[in-house]
Amino acid sequence: MWLENLLEFRETNKQHLNFKIELHLAIYIMKILKDRIEFKLTKNKTKEFLSIHLYDEDKKRSLTSLTEEKFMYWWAIERYDEIISEEELILSGFNELKEKVLLAEKKTKNPQILDSDSEDEKGKKLKIIQDNNSKIQKLKEHLKKESDKSNIKLSLLSQFRMMNSTNELQKNFLESVKIIVGY
Numbered sequence: 001m002w003l004e005n006l007l008e009f010r011e012t013n014k015q016h017l018n019f020k021i022e023l024h025l026a027i028y029i030m031k032i033l034k035d036r037i038e039f040k041l042t043k044n045k046t047k048e049f050l051s052i053h054l055y056d057e058d059k060k061r062s063l064t065s066l067t068e069e070k071f072m073y074w075w076a077i078e079r080y081d082e083i084i085s086e087e088e089l090i091l092s093g094f095n096e097l098k099e100k101v102l103l104a105e106k107k108t109k110n111p112q113i114l115d116s117d118s119e120d121e122k123g124k125k126l127k128i129i130q131d132n133n134s135k136i137q138k139l140k141e142h143l144k145k146e147s148d149k150s151n152i153k154l155s156l157l158s159q160f161r162m163m164n165s166t167n168e169l170q171k172n173f174l175e176s177v178k179i180i181v182g183y
Contacts, residue, residue, distance in 0.1 A: 001057050002083050003090075005032045006156045026176035029163065037071075041181045050178050072170045083161040087154055094150040101139045108132045 009031055017024040030039065038053040052066040054074065066074060110132055111125040164173050 001035070002032075002079075002086055002160065003153055003157055005035060006160055007153075010156075022172055022176045023179065025163070026173055026180055029173060030177060030180065032160065037066075039177050039181050041178060048178070048182070050174060050181070068171075068174055071174070072167060075164065075170060080161055083157050087157050087161075090150050090153050090157075094146060097146055098143060101143045104139060105136050108136060 009028070013031070015027070017028050019025045019028065030037075036055055036057070038055065040051045040053070042049055042051045050068065052068070052071045054063045054066055056063055064070075110129045113122050113125050117125065164170050
């Protein structure tokens with residue numbers, strides 16, 4: 001889920017954001033959280049406060065209303081664990097593919113060319129060896145492409161996982177959200 005949101009943002013975002021600017025970072029995080037968290041500015045006679053609603057993964061139903069402290073807990077513990085789980089799925093998927101490629105490489109039996117073989121037999125065996133080497137090379141190229149894709153995905157998740165990693169950064173984020181939502 002988190003990876004989908006990060007990739008969707010990457011593809012659809014038209015706004016130039018500089019993550020060194022707190023409001024820009026808050027816009028980014030809010031867009032990534034849009035399917036799980038809703039921020040609203042609620043006013044009473046004396047004060048404005050931020051209401052935070054946590055939804056299920058399909059945003060079909062509200063799971064709970066969060067205080068700022070509970071949001072900070074959710075961000076640091078639950079969201080963090082969800083991202084770690086996604087990273088583990090990507091890694092295990094890649095490792096399974098890697099094992100399959102290695103197994104296919106090990107299972108590939110190349111015939112031995114013997115001095116006693118006729119020229120025709122040598123040619124056939126050479127062709128089999130070349131075909132096998134070509135297939136193994138294609139598998140390795142596919143593995144390399146998948147490795148690159150997995151690394152990009154893991155990097156995106158890791159960067160998002162480590163965002164706003166302190167209470168102070170979280171408080172700054174929530175202050176920025178109040179400004180954005182109130183604007």
